Amino acid sequence: MDSSAQAHEHNFPERAGEYVRIGLILFVLTALEVGSYEIAHRPGVPLHDFMHTGLIPVLIVLSAIKFALVALFYMHLKWDxxxxxxxxxxxxxxxxxxxxxxxxxxxxxxxxxxxxxxxxxxxxx
Amino acid sequence: MATSVLDHAGAAGIHPEKTGLWAWITTVDHKKIGILYGASAFIFFLIGGLEALVIRLQLMKPDNNLVSPEFYNQLFTMHGTTMIFLAVMPLSAMFFNFFIPLLIGARDVAFPRLNAFSYWVFLFGGLFLNASFLFNAAPNGGWFGYANLSSKQFSPGLNMDFWAIGLQILGIASLAAGVNFFVTVLNMRAPGMKLIRMPMFVWMSFITQLLVLLSFPVITVALILLMFDRLFGTHFFVPLGGGDTMLWQHLFWVFGHPEVYILILPAFGIISEILPVFSRKPLFGYTAMVFSGCFIAFLGFGVWSHHMFSTGMGPIADSVFSLATMLIAIPTGVKIFNWLGTTWGGSIQMKTPMYFALGFIAMFIMGGLSGVMHSTAPADLQQTDTYFVVAHFHYVLFGGSIFSLTGGAYYWWPKMFGHMLDEGLGKLHFWLMLIGFNLTFFPMHIVGLEGMPRRVYTYPAGLGFESLNRIETYGALILGFSFLVFIFNVIKSTRSKVHAPADPWNGATLEWSIPSPPQEFNFPSIPTVHGRDAFWEEKRAHGGKLPEPARVSGAGIHLPNPSYWPFLAALGVLLLFIALMNHASKLGPVYIFAAVSVLFFSIFNWVFEPAEG
Amino acid sequence: MDAHALHPATSTGIPNRKLAIWTFIGSECLFFASLISVYLVYKGKSLVGPYPSEIFEIPLVTVGTALLLFSSLFVVLALNGCEQGNRKKFLGWLAMTILCGLFFIGMQVYEFTHFFHEGLTMQKNLFGASFFTLTGFHGTHVTIGVIWLLSIFIEGVRGHVPPAKALNFEIAALYWHFVDVVWIVIFPVVYLMNS
CATH class of the missing domain: 1.20.5 (Single alpha-helices involved in coiled-coils or other helix-helix interfaces)
Structure with missing residues (x-):
């Protein structure tokens, strides 16, 4: 029992800290997405002109990063x-x-x- | 490899085979499921063939009124749908099921119960589609169901509901089988069976599964939208509500063109098994064959719009899709030359499977050449919707797929059923089929270029179509007769009880190393593979010949338990779609709830049932 | 041989079911790609309103999006717990995942009802048809995921998901993450690029 439990711990390292860090990054990126959207839709705020024309590329880049983070870390592709x-x-x-x-x-x-x-x-x- | 087979020779207490209806319903044995696929598909093939014969009789003379225009529409729609989804695909599935595990040295597929589920869903889908005849509402909008002909406005009856829902059910079967065989090929190979040592049939089947997995979701979505239009009154393909009929064509052909390769790649694989064995030479250019197969599949996703040149997509799209289509001729040409190279200098043995293989090459080249003609957009504009196109795709689907599948049936029959088919009758079958086929379809090139449109129930006298159409009908009758010869051959051979040896053709691959028909567990012990053409290598190492393998007890070999849950789950799928079709009736929600309950109950019991005993 | 009965050796070393779920996910990519294509092709083609920009409630959907993202974090933490044989960690985070999933479904039900009251139906215009079809099929996937995770939770409570059987949970988690990444695409493409 002991050896197998150790084997499992060996096979499945404690990654909770890493997962939580990725979760925080994902949260920040989502906030950036919504923030960009708000800036693009409110004339007068800083960066409005940039976001108004560049919203779509900004959103594509941000969501691609989110997608990649979930696929690589949460879906373990990085280690596959x-x-x-x-x-x-x-x-x-x-x-x-x-x-x-x-x-x-x-x-x-x-x-x-x-x-x-x-x-x-x-x-x- | 085969040494363990010999060790067990003479062992007593052979594993009893279970028979009877219940055994077939609950079976999870890939060989039995393969036979079920083959038997069902052959019956559907005969039904589709009868539909074709009625079409040919109707067109035998001008202004004929053997069938009504309405029924003619149902006939050509069901002929196309049946031959593609209920005949050629499941006939290939028969060979996937029976032979992929044997060729890679496995005892079963990766998911035996999922395999049974695929078969039952396929059968129910096929029965559902054909049940439409009982309601006098068989699908009548063409096998590609173009919007908005398929809309409620122009197809108010149940006809296209049967079509859309039937194809949806069949799609589930194909996707489940796709996952299963994809995993089987990757994961269940015997030790030493590296990917680059796999028999070519396994390679081509593997690529086919990849195409199924990536193209069927697209038709699933298209059919969902069509069903929503028809059942719930959305406007996806209804121009009055802003819908774009072109979207249907694009979605359909994003699926439809890979589907063409789903139909032909297994046929390529079968030919690549037959030619080396009867030329007594390894397959020429093995690696080039693998990569050309991959290349065909890859390009197959980028050419769909060549089915749509006449829709006015615009010059850029037309040019891009023309060029991409012409590119496909390159890997296909590589395959043709490799097959010819395989026979070159071989000591050729003209057995029945070899006749079909050589016939395949000749017929497929003709179909391929007319295909290259279509890739030129301006030429295609002249050919679209004429009999020239009908001639083209019958040369690739009948002259290609069916010739190959029939050759495969003659080649593997001894292994599947344990007795030999008659060579004389087989060759008679081949010559009748070859002559009947060319008489039927070659004149279609000519009447097509002369302007005879397809899908029209008759033609007026005096346009010069009469004599060629009469020849086509005689050809079709000969073609139909050739399959009666095949059926007679099967009955005669079954009655004669001449047992086939394990290795009647001096085969190159692992299935010939075990008794015919194989025992339930396939291999008494899993073989180890040392190279391509594994069984030839094995025989060479033992001085050219191995003694006949004996049937052994197989005690202690774990086999998956029979299960009736896949059958019930498949029934749940069928009920769910029937309920959806009747959702507007008073008890609609009750039907849907009942069907979902059957489905979930079956899946849960399936998941929690122990897989092995 | 018996020692490996739970994970029989495979040619690639990847368990059959794990390879199968990845294959299925690959296939599902094309399913959602087709739905997204339909939504985008019909964007701006509706003949009558309501139009997207009039009706979307970005704050509500942002909350749903965050819940689904966090559920992905919770499910990896639960899987980590399951693999380590840490029952408390496994069941606790799994329960949180299921709750997030349920809240997401609740958000969608609320949103759909709200749109319905605003006059947006599948029959009304192409936006309604393609929007409800795309997000509805995603919602169906979430629902199936919740049922799947719930059955694993019940099995876990009964002590039937020891570390040796973590694969049962791992494939469910992979499916759950996939449903999440699909939403990662849908959220900006459908909601934030609405003009």
């Missing part, structure tokens, strides 16, 4: 081998690709095609 890392990263890559491709097809294709169309119309006639 290449297989599990690979499964999750490949799925994430493909998921992002589908979102970006569909947005490009629905939102940007029309704009680009119209631009090309007008250029060709201008030279053609």
């Amino acid at each position: 081998g290449p297989l599990l890392k690979g499964i999750f990263s490949f799925s994430l890559f493909l998921a992002t690709f589908v979102i970006v491709a569909l947005l490009a097809l629905f939102i940007y294709e029309g704009k680009f095609s119209a631009m090309i169309g007008s250029l060709m119309g201008a030279t053609g006639t």
Whole structure:
């Protein structure tokens, strides 16, 4: 019993402190997200102009950091081998690709095609 | 490796095999589940084939009125849906189930009960889809159910509800099986069976599972949205409410194109097993085969919009998807040359499976070439929705998948059932199939380019379509007859009771090292693998031949317990979807509650039931 | 062999069920990616209101978000306790996790009812349809997670989750974290980028 209990302690180190630190960082990042949102929606406060135009990239960066922290530490990917890392990263890559491709097809294709169309119309006639 | 088999030779007290209906319902044995998949899928294949024959009889002459336009719509929709989801996919699943564990030297799959669950959900989904005929409401909007033809406005009946819900149920079966076989291949390999030593069929099946896992969620979402539109009155695909019908097409084909590779990659795998054995040579370019398979799967996710060139996506999208589609010809070409390289200089043995394998290569090349023609967007605009497209995808799905699966059936039949199929009848089957197939589908290229549209129930006289259509129908009848020869062959061989040896073809892989049919536990002791073509290596080490392995008792081998909870859980899934379909009735909430209760009760009992005894 | 009965040796060294839950999570990535795509493609395409910026209550959702984030912290602490055989730590933090999950569901039920009273339904416009579908399926995942964790809590109270069986809990925790990371994406994409 003693040896197996020790083995377990050996296999599963006490990481509570680390987990709590990550939790605090996640909390701060969420506060930053909401803070950025508030700044972007309140004319007159400091940084308003920056946040008003740059809110989306700021939010993407902040949430990507949160996502990575949870995946690496809480889901233990940091300590897992290449297989599990690979499964999750490949799925994430493909998921992002589908979102970006569909947005490009629905939102940007029309704009680009119209631009090309007008250029060709201008030279053609 | 096989030494332990020999050690046990002559041992008495062979493990009794349980039979009877209850044994089949509760089975968690991957081989029995494989046979269940095969039998069910073959029946669905015959149903889909009958639908095709009625279509061909209707089109045999111009202005024919054998079936009504409404029924014709149901026939072509159900033919496509059945052949893809209820025939080719589960026929591949039969081989996954029966042979992946045998080929990697395992006693079962990673999750035997989940495997049974997958099968029962598949069966219930297939029965549900076909039950629509009883209500005279079979799906009628085409196998890809384009919005907004599938909306309540244009399909007011139950037809497309049956379609959307049926596919949703089948998707659950595929995803559960996908997780199971993905884990099985990675985790259950015998010692020494490194990834890069795995038989090519295992590799291609593994890549197929990856495609299932990553593409089925997308169709699941699309079907959920369609069901919400139809059942709850949302406007996802209803232009009047702002919905965009293009979104359906994109979501469908994000799934639909990987699905094409889900149908063909297992076929590639089977061919890559048959060709080396009957050429008496290892597979040429093994590593290139593995990587070209991975490359096909990867590219398969980036080409979906080539199904949509005629929707006016715009020049940039058309160009990008054209180029990506043309790229796929490269890894596919690598595979073709490797197969030819495998036979080159081999001592070729012309047995029935080899006939089908060589037929596959020829037919698949033709289907592949017309596929490259479609990748050119301007050419595709001329070909879309004509019989040219019908010809193309039958050359890859029938000339490809079905030729390969049939070849696989002849190749592995002795192992699965313990007796040989007749060679003469097998070759007759092949020639009838090859001739019937080409008579049916080759003229479709011509009538298609001449402008005959698909999915239309008839054509007027005088357009020059008559004689070619009559030839197509004769071809289809020959094709149908060829499968009667197959059924006759099966019955004759079963009655003749000629027992198959363990290794009738001098096979290269582990399944041939154990008796035919395999015992419940597959391997008396888990083999150790020292290289590719593990069984050839083993035989070479023992002077070229090994004695016939004996049946042994298998006492002390732990096998998973039979369980009826997977069956009940699958029933719960079916009931839940039937309840959702009837949610608007007076007792709707009661039905849903009852179905959810059955599902949760079964899952809980399943989880807390001991897996092994 | 018998000594490893609980975790039979696998070719990769990763237990079957752990590999399976990761595979499932990979598959779920595409499920939520499709739902998020639908939401974004239909963003700004609603023909009639209510529109997102008129109706969202950011403070309420921020509280829900924080609860879900903290539940992820609590569940790793509980798992840590379970693996060390520290029953008090295991059950205490697990109970906290379940409570957070329940509060999150409560937040969502309140939010949905509120929107409903404001006139936003699935049938009203594309925003309603895609919003309720995306967040509703996420909420369903949270609910399934709560039921799963609850069953582990009950088993734990009965003393059936010793350190040797921590894997049963670990896979539930992985699923729970995944539900959390999906919300990490939904919160900024749906709520904060609402203009």
